[in-house]
Amino acid sequence: MLKQNQFDVIIVGGSYAGLSAGMSLGRSFRKVLIIDNGKPCNEQTPHSHNFLTQDRKTPKEISELSKNQVLEYKTVEFHQGKAIEAKKIQNGFEVITENGEKFNSKKIIIATGIVDEIPNIKGFKESWGISLIHCPYCHGYEFQNKKTGIIANGERGFHIASLVNNLTTDITIFTRGKADFTEEQFQKLEKNNIKIIETEIEELKHQNGNVESLILSDGKVLNFEAVYGAFPFKQHSDIPESLGCEMTEMGHIKIDQFQKTNVAGLLACGDNSSPMRSVASAVYTGNLAGAMVNAELVNDNF
Known part of the structure; x- marks a missing residue:
């Protein structure tokens, strides 16, 4: 049960990239909400490969272990649901789920992935x-x-x-x-x-x-x-574009070397912002996004 609706960071998407960002922020005692609808793009894939310590495990095994480890950090909460809207508000963002729930945060990380057509x-x-x-x-x-x-x-x-x-x-x-x-x-x-x-x-x-x-x-x-x-893809969520994120010619969210988009306070990580589609890449970019968001919060308050 959620005790509040105000967070330091909301992470939209709770697969490898989102969970990795959550761990990075949880270890810095940030109040974090991860919103995920439990429908990863790789749920049909039998085994995951090319990721140290996790080679040949199923995507579900890796995801469940990751989620359990992330939620050991008491300032991180997980909300099962689908975020369908987000908007800029004073001092941050408001995210709305398909059930009408509203959550606010100072920063937002989009880790929603892509959908293959x-x-x-x-x-x-x-x-x-x-x-x-x-x-x-x-x-x-x-x-x-x-x-x-x-x-x-x-x-x-x-x-x-x-x-x-x-x-x-x-x-x-x-x-x-x-x-x-x-x-x-x-x-x-x-x-x-x-x-x-x-x-x-x-x-x-x-x-x-x-x-x-x-x-x-x-x-x-x-x-x-x-x-x-090799098939076309689209963004799994229209939230980034609705918030004004620039896109690359390929259709990814445009980011800099620190996972930052052109929208202040909004970072992206995982498949939605990189052509490198792998668990290892998602975990890395999520870790970096979490660290960069924490750095922004430090700079805002120190």
């Missing part, structure tokens, strides 16, 4: 994060030497192919339309025996999210064991 193709949603994956660093090791597809085009497709080429020698890029590579990129892809198919994908056949084949619109069925996908 998965194509409405049969089998994609069910396989996303399991064998239809986004990151060679997070998942590539587990799919080494597998027959691998890449659903992407242009610079993004070329970049993924260059990384995956170190993990397997059997790669096919599906551009789902006319291939958009430079002449130099075409030459490098050909040199590395990376095939390109422009035909649209009709379905991803799978067993419990584990890919078996891709069915193309021309009826061809091609077997694969792993598929990388």
Whole structure:
């Protein structure tokens, strides 16, 4: 039960970045409220990788352990719910949840992440994060030497192919339309025996999210064991934009090297403000955001 509605800092988003920021602030005795609706973007992912001490644990295991540790700091509170609105008020911010609850704070950290806009193709949603994956660093090791597809085009497709080429020698890029590579990129892809198919994908056949084949619109069925996908995304919350945060060309919240946005007193961390989508990166940026907010509070009051 919340004892108050006035905090030093409200953190919107309670996954890895938000919890990391909360720990940093809790250790400085700041009154912190973390608001989270319990729907992380990686809840379908079987295991997390490339994070020291937590390799091969499930995302839920890491999240639950993190939350328990953060809440050991008595000045940190956790509120289960969805923040749908925030506005600037005198001396800070007001955050409103979908249930109409209102909480005030001097500073605010946005750690709401992003939402992948998965194509409405049969089998994609069910396989996303399991064998239809986004990151060679997070998942590539587990799919080494597998027959691998890449659903992407242009610079993004070329970049993924260059990384995956170190993990397997059997790669096919599906551009789902006319291939958009430079002449130099075409030459490098050909040199590395990376095939390109422009035909649209009709379905991803799978067993419990584990890919078996891709069915193309021309009826061809091609077997694969792993598929990388680079899809558009949107911000998980419209709160940053409503508060006046600038965005990058890619769609991330624009921040400086200290996780600060262009809005005074508002910081962002995690996937919503970085193309580096990993647990390790989220924890780091959250830790930094917490430290920087604490520094602002010190400067305001010392």
